[in-house]
Amino acid sequence: MLPPANLIDVQNATADLLRALGCDPTSPHFENTPKRVAKLYDKILDGNFADPPKATAFETVPTHDGRHQWVEVHNAPIYSFCAHHLLPFHGKLSAAYLPDCSLLGLSKIIKLVRHCAKVPTVQEELTQNAANLLLTSSKGFAAVVLIEAEHMCMTLRGAKSAGALTVTQSVSHRYEHASTAALHHLHAYLEQFQARARAHNR
Ligand SMILES: [Zn+2]
Numbered sequence: 001m002l003p004p005a006n007l008i009d010v011q012n013a014t015a016d017l018l019r020a021l022g023c024d025p026t027s028p029h030f031e032n033t034p035k036r037v038a039k040l041y042d043k044i045l046d047g048n049f050a051d052p053p054k055a056t057a058f059e060t061v062p063t064h065d066g067r068h069q070w071v072e073v074h075n076a077p078i079y080s081f082c083a084h085h086l087l088p089f090h091g092k093l094s095a096a097y098l099p100d101c102s103l104l105g106l107s108k109i110i111k112l113v114r115h116c117a118k119v120p121t122v123q124e125e126l127t128q129n130a131a132n133l134l135l136t137s138s139k140g141f142a143a144v145v146l147i148e149a150e151h152m153c154m155t156l157r158g159a160k161s162a163g164a165l166t167v168t169q170s171v172s173h174r175y176e177h178a179s180t181a182a183l184h185h186l187h188a189y190l191e192q193f194q195a196r197a198r199a200h201n202r
Pocket residue numbers: 082083084085086087151153154
């Protein structure tokens with residue numbers, strides 16, 4: 001939740017914005033708009049103030065041929081706000097991590113990525129922040145996030161941009177001192193992940 005003082009600031013700023021746009025904030029349609037906007041932002045843009053979702057960990061980690069297996073989620077909707085224009089962008093996310101000693105609840109993977117989306121941001125930064133949070137929350141070896149999104153700031157400015165998708169992918173890992181074979185395995189996996197994400201997120 002936004003701190004109470006920030007809610008008042010958002011209300012006042014919204015009334016100022018309406019006036020600057022030549023609208024009368026006291027007319028019937030706009031009368032409660034500053035309050036409504038503050039309430040809405042409190043719900044969807046509180047990421048700078050709310051704690052990330054607590055990660056439930058399960059201690060059984062399945063292995064195959066002695067190797068830990070990546071856990072993947074695809075085709076989950078994601079919404080955020082462009083930091084440059086304060087307009088929404090929305091699309092689909094794919095995320096995966098390679099567990100070490102514990103597993104995250106599956107819904108937690110999506111919640112962690114969505115937590116990072118609850119601030120005005122740029123898609124590139126959102127994707128990297130989400131991969132970093134997924135890695136630290138899972139305490140795993142590596143995490144990857146891919147987002148495909150349509151940006152309203154592009155769409156609203158020209159019909160030619162409608163439906164255009166921006167695709168970003170970020171990886172976070174603990175492979176600084178890994179062997180060449182381990183890095184090769186990581187890169188091979190990331191290529192397969194990207195192909196599956198592009199196929200699923202339709
Ligand atoms: Zn924008």
